[in-house]
Amino acid sequence: MKILIIGGGIAAFEAAVAAAEQKNIEVTVCSREAVLPYRRPALSRMVSESITDNAFYLKDAAFYRERGIDIKLEKEALRIDRKKKQVFFKDGDTIGYDRLIIAAGGYAFVPPVEGHENACVLRDYDDLQQIKQRLDEGIKNAVIIGCGVLGLELADSLLAKKCAVTVLESGASVLSRQLDPESSAAVQKHLESIPDFSLKTGVSVKKITPESVELTDGTVIGSGLTVFSTGVRSNSKIAAEAGIEVKQGIVVSSNMQSSDPEIYACGDVAEPPCGSYGLLSAAKAMGHAAGINAAGGHEEVVPDIYPVRLMALGIKLFSAGKINDAKSKTVCDGGNFQRLTYNACGDLTGAILLGDLKSAVKLQKEMVR
Ligand SMILES: Cc1cc2nc3c(=O)[nH]c(=O)nc-3n(C[C@H](O)[C@H](O)[C@H](O)COP(=O)(O)OP(=O)(O)OC[C@H]3O[C@@H](n4cnc5c(N)ncnc54)[C@H](O)[C@@H]3O)c2cc1C
Structure with a gap:
């Protein structure tokens, strides 16, 4: 066959x-x-x-x-x-x-904003070569549109190449798919303290040129490299x-x-x-x-819980399962944050860990869908 x-x-x-x-x-x-x-x-x-x-x-x-x-x-x-x-x-x-x-x-989804052809994405090997070429040309600033896990990982790498980064997020908070409002606020506070890193939430892009990104509120941000990280x-x-x-x-x-x-x-x-x-x-x-x-065999894919991890910009994050359910318990201990979510029967259905991730594997095993 x-x-x-x-x-x-x-x-x-x-x-x-x-x-x-x-x-x-x-x-x-x-x-x-x-x-x-x-x-x-x-x-x-x-x-x-x-x-x-x-x-x-x-x-x-x-x-x-x-x-x-x-x-x-x-x-x-x-x-x-x-x-x-x-x-x-x-x-x-x-x-x-x-x-x-x-x-x-x-x-990689690219929203139809004016000048979107002046921006790139990071999805495959060719995209990587394009970004590396721009860095080799000596660009000093970049804008990433979208503050999700991939956008933050890319920001980390660009900062390591001595390129100042602005991350733009249309939503009111960062990593909203992985974090609840409390942990999102803690991550945002941390991000705002990073040198050469700037975060703007609740903004929308009006126009992209080869040298800049213009927001709908009139702000113009210099950008030698603009990258969409929008899903x-x-x-x-x-x-x-x-x-x-x-x-x-x-x-x-x-x-x-x-x-x-x-x-x-x-x-x-x-x-x-x-x-x-x-x-x-x-x-x-x-x-x-x-x-x-x-090939003629038999195997079913059973629904599973796949966690998201982020290790970038000083953030250590594990997020798995449901962010919201019947009950939740949050423990903040120094720089560590743990939020566990339970269904009405008391089963663990979700976990967000920031900082100390030692219990991640154990919690994932206990979790039910
Ligand atoms: C930068 C980046 C970081 C990521 N980090 C993580 C992570 O930390 N953890 C995680 O779980 N996931 C991560 N992901 C997501 C993960 O990589 C994807 O979920 C995974 O690669 C999906 O695998 P796939 O084989 O379905 O598709 P893909 O990896 O997208 O592969 C599809 C392939 O098919 C090719 N193709 C498309 N159309 C055609 C065509 N018509 N003819 C021939 N070939 C074609 C494409 O060029 C590509 O090579 C990341 C993704 C990116 C881009």
Whole structure:
């Protein structure tokens, strides 16, 4: 059986490895990137640091060869013909399949503000090269639009490169998806004390030029590098155009099967019954299941709690599960903060830790969905 995988991230990797382990399966992976699958979270750190190939790439070329996985780079899928079971590629090639796995991930959302083309994003290896080039040109100030985990990680790396950073947040508070108002206020206070770092909440961007960002209140901020960190959207266009059911992502059942039984989807591109996560561990689990199932096996993905961690700008954060539930208990001890959330039955459903993260793993194990 021929399994074709579109994508070159962790979900595609896991799917390929799981499928190739089954008998009589031919696996082809087509990634539009020019480099082998890598650890995407490392990109933030690589803005200021060099890391080894071993730490960056999931595996080297020999790994794929040894497992008979044919991995094709700079191979962008443009169209799926479900009747003929063929995928058409940008380079003019056409590849047939018995089972197709779409693991095309997500793209960084760019709001349609005036001059948005003067800003960049950090989603893939090419984006990293663009940011590094600007730093090499000697830029001294940058603006990051969006104060989420990725925006703060990037800010940390830019400060390490001696580049002053302004982070703009349209919401009233920082990290609102991970923190409750009390811990968010504590993080905000800490951020405001960092030299060369400026935070503006409750603001909106009017216009971006190559040298500045103008806010709707008239403030103009000098910026040699402007980066959007405003969320991720599913790369599901190719599936929607082929008539596969798509909502926020490609709709899949718990075995990663799409509305077309011969087509599976996994990772950030997919929308499983429990909703999309946008996290590495979730993409990994979905990729593994998609590979097994496409090859004729059986594996369900059970909904899980995937924590978010941030270690940047002096912040040590662990946030998992529900931020709000029936009851909560907050303990502040010096620089450490712990907020535990419980449902009406008294089960632990969420935890926010700042500072001391020693109990994180234990709490995660105790947590129920
Ligand atoms: C800077 C950064 C830091 C992050 N840090 C963390 C973290 O600390 N913890 C965490 O849990 N998550 C983190 N994430 C999120 C995590 O990386 C993603 O959830 C994960 O990579 C999703 O994996 P995926 O394989 O589904 O998609 P992706 O990693 O997006 O991979 C999809 C691949 O498919 C390719 N592709 C897309 N369309 C096509 C096409 N038409 N044809 C061929 N190939 C195509 C893309 O180029 C890409 O290579 C981070 C993300 C970024 C960008």
